[in-house]
Amino acid sequence: MLEHLSLVFVWLLLLGLAWSPVNGEYYSSIDKMQMLGEVELDLITATHMYLTQRQDQLYEMRSFVERVKLEHAAIRQELLRDAEYLEQPLQAFRLINRLVVDWPALHDSLAASQKQLREEYAKSVNETDAAQGLPNKDDLKGAVLGLQRLQSVYNLTASDMANNALFWNECFEIGIQLYQQAEYRSALEWLQLAAQLVDQIEDENAQGISAQVYEYLGMTYMELGEKQKAVETLKELLPSLSPDTPHPARFLLDEVEGTEPKCPKEPVAPHWYANYSRLCQGKRVPEPGSLSCYLDFERHPRFRLSPLKVEQAHLNPDIHIYYDVLTDAQIEAVLELAKQLESFRSTVVGDVVTETRVSQQVWLDYTSPIMSSIGQLLGAISGLETTNIEKMQVANYGIGGQYFPHYDYLSKLPDSYKESGNRITTNMFYLSDVLQGGYTVFPLLNVFLRPVKGSLVIWPNELRSLAPDYRVLHAGCPVLEGSKRIGNIWIHSTDQEFRRPCTLDPTE
Structure with a gap:
């Protein structure tokens, strides 16, 4: 796959195609990432067709050249016997005809067909771009920061993350991106891994490749205050370079030694x-107390024959998990509604896009049959009045997708909330397994909840006095593997x- 990608980008450069990425925020949504797989297949198909046609051109040109070489071989043999070979009218005509007609015709044919091929290839690529859009540098940056979050939260090394599946240049790119974001500790790990992989390359270009990696290693050590390491790294590089060859590493070493x-x-x-x-790693500090799981027949008449499966995750404040409240068919219906809307990057208070919250979302109202039934189901489970509920926020988390610890209670109510009141409870439906x-997780309560498809988690955001409950600080941990989909519904305090x-x- 890497070879195909390299060919695509080389030809784009040669052909002067306009790579016009849109700010699609691909890295923050697995759904968007799946679209990119189709985009790459389209690019591979277009590039394969282009290269096949170019090979046909080269075969045509090679055949012509071989034929002319045979002509010249024949001329040389004739010249050994008859110095006046080219004085023969027919032979002179053949030579002149080739130079006046055949060679220009070949050139014109190649130029015309090459232009046509270029235009066809450009059209294919541009149609793909127009249909889906392509990722940009912000997506690359976001993806790398997502990897760095996973390392930090789950205590993983660069080798753990790479898992022998990345090439040196991919590790190097991650290191560069982290260096540019001033994440020097993480950058150092990836650059060291890139250096190890480069040292294993048996290729005439390995020296130039190694120089790039070791230069960044030296600069990273300097940023970390490890001057001696920086000097040693650059000096390790220099013996592999010709003494007479000017190289940025020599100037960098001089600068490092004088800084x-x-x-x-x-x-x-x-x-x-x-x-x-x-x-987030599924570990919690042992603490006294007992929690239980039980079947609830009494909460609402609809549960008399099919009781609620309830798990107490925490008491005071109460955090309860209700299992199997949505079927696979109901979840598919919700996700199908979500697909019909254009998703957008999730924000925090003030509509600010930040790496503390990495996901994409849509809002679903309750006009459809499936959403109307979910609204009624939530009312039966929560026991609260649902006249003042928000639309369901359906969110999808991408590479390292997360939501840092936060409160759902709004410290400053927008005008649209003045009549409905604050968010008295959070009601989170898990729409996928992860x-x-x-x-x-609830860092202040020592609670973690594993996403279980079809389940519902409910917790309060306000005390009985309607004051905020600051104990329910909670977070969505980064997704290490898979896709996380949730549906949030917030019930408000008015009419309760x-x-x-x-x-x-x-x-209280």
Whole structure:
């Protein structure tokens, strides 16, 4: 596949095609990434056709040249016997005819066909681009930052991540991207891995490749304040270069040796990060107390014959998981509705796009039969009034997709919420299983929840007094493998006085 990609980009450069990526935010959604697979297949098909036609051209030209070579071989043999060979009118005509007619005709044919091929290839590529759009540098940056998040949260090394599946140049690109984002510790790991892979290459170009990697290694060591390491790395590179060959590494070494080592500022992790990371890995600190699982027949008449399967994940505040509340068919119906809408990048308060929240989403109202039934089901399970619920937010998480610890309670209500009140509860439907990662965690409560397709998780965002409950800080862990799809519905506090009576005790 890498060879096919290389051919595509080489020909695009040669042909001068306009690579016009759109800001499709592919890395933040697995659904969008699946579209890119189809895009690459289209590019491979177009490039294969182009190369096949070029090979036909080369065969035609090679045949003509071989025929002319035979003519000249014959002339040389004749000249050994008869110095006046070219004085023969027919032979002189044949030579002149080739130079006046055959060679120009071949040139014109190649030029015309090459132009046609270029135009056809350009048309194919541009049609693919127009239909789907292509990823841009922001997507590459986002994908690399996603890998870095996975390393950090799940305590993985670059070798763990690469898993013998990446080439040196891919590891090198990850290192460069991280270096440019000032993620020097992570960049160092990937550059060291790239250097190891380059050292295994037995190729005449290995020296030039090695120089690129070692230069970045030297600069990364400098940024980390390890001047001696930087000097040693660059000096290790120089013996492989010709003494008379000017090379940027020589100038870089001079600059490094004449520069004071830097004092890098190590990032300070938030107070919740250690527990957040531990919970994302499916580990929790042992604590006393007992939780239970049970069948609930009494909550609503609709559950008399088909009881709710309930698991207590935490008590006070209550976090409950309800299993098998949606069937596969219902989930497919929801996702089909979501596909009909154009997804957009999820934002945080103030409609800000940030790497703390990496996903794409759409909003579904309750006019369709499936969404109407889900609204009624939520009312029966939660026991709350559903006249003041938000549309369902259907989110899809891509490479390293996550949502850093946050509250769903809004500290400042927008005007549209003034009548409906704040978000009294969060109701999260898991619309897919996740192969690895993607847990929902509560760092302050020592709780992690594994996504289980068809289940529903409910937790309160407000105390009975309607004051915010700051204990329910929660997060969506980065997706390590697979695709995470959820459907969030927030129920608001207005009209809940008979369903969830409030109190005057601010701690209750």
